[in-house]
Amino acid sequence: MTIAVLGIDLGKNSCSLVGLDGTGRVVLRRRMRRETVIAFSAKLPGCVVAMEACCGAHHMGRALVEQGHTVRLMSPEYVRPYVKAQKNDDRDAEAIAEAATRPTMRFVALKSEAQLDVQTLHRVRDQLVGERTALMNQVRAILLERGYVVAQGRAKLAACLTELLDTEAGSSLTARMRTLVAELRERWQSLDRRIAALDAEFAEQARTDENARRLTTIPGIGALNATALVAAIGDVATFARGRDLAAWLGLVPRQVTTGGKPKLVGITKRGSKYLRKTLIQGARAAMPTLRQGDTRLGQWLRGLLARAHTNTAVVALAAKMARIVWALLRHGRVYEATAVAA
Structure with a gap:
């Protein structure tokens, strides 16, 4: 029996395990106490271990990485479509294992x-x-x-x-x-x-912290949201571009398209409500100063305020701040305001 992917449905006291071979066929179904999962996985050759990103998943994930396994955490929202028939722990574990094999699946970075x-x-x-x-x-x-x-x-x-x-x-x-x-x-x-x-x-x-100190150079970002962002983002390479980080924070427009007619309705509000709240509060606090400055950001903000509601401009500024956060962390730089060309 060779297990290529091991799906684990974590529970408070017990866990359900389903193993898939290289062809995707189920070769293992087992239920065991939570404290015995690590001992069981230590006997397996290195494989992909998939779990939902829930309470305790990061702790167990770090232990599995030390054993030589590749850990993949996923949002429960993305696992749900793979559950077949009626829901139970065994089918959840199978869905987790199957979801981890999808080439388009988005994974959650393991946190320290x-x-x-x-x-x-x-x-x-x-x-x-x-x-x-x-x-x-x-x-x-x-x-x-x-x-x-x-x-x-x-x-x-x-x-x-x-x-x-x-x-x-x-x-x-x-x-x-x-x-x-x-x-x-x-x-x-x-x-x-x-x-x-x-x-x-x-x-x-x-x-x-070098990364947090770097983020505090951005207008509207202080110690509170800088430390929260650094802790939540982890490896910024997880995001290919700044817009991906803004989307992860739920600060991009929500699209409702039907009949080939696109329509934007508010923002998606995905991800952490706390991070989104702190960024929007920071954007609102920085707006009066930024709109009066002779910088490219100030010029963009004044143009936006001329055609949009103040609250819309605040959220748009928060989304732009998220993009700047990505750029600073990705390239190891500090924020420098660019003056408007005369």
């Missing part, structure tokens, strides 16, 4: 432990920001029910709480509500400290 660490920190920070926003909204609702209307912004809310809790202005609040609001403010301050600590960690990484 350092990349996964940075991505985890970004996910934790995003969750903390969400918790802080929910907490602030709750405090605003509590105060509004008692006649205190607070203007938008964290600074306005913080000033209002200081006035209510640290002076006699909040004497109209009941003692129980003053205690509760004080507890919520303490939780808010704790979240602020945790977010600030992560921001400092990202800033330090952006200073020490």
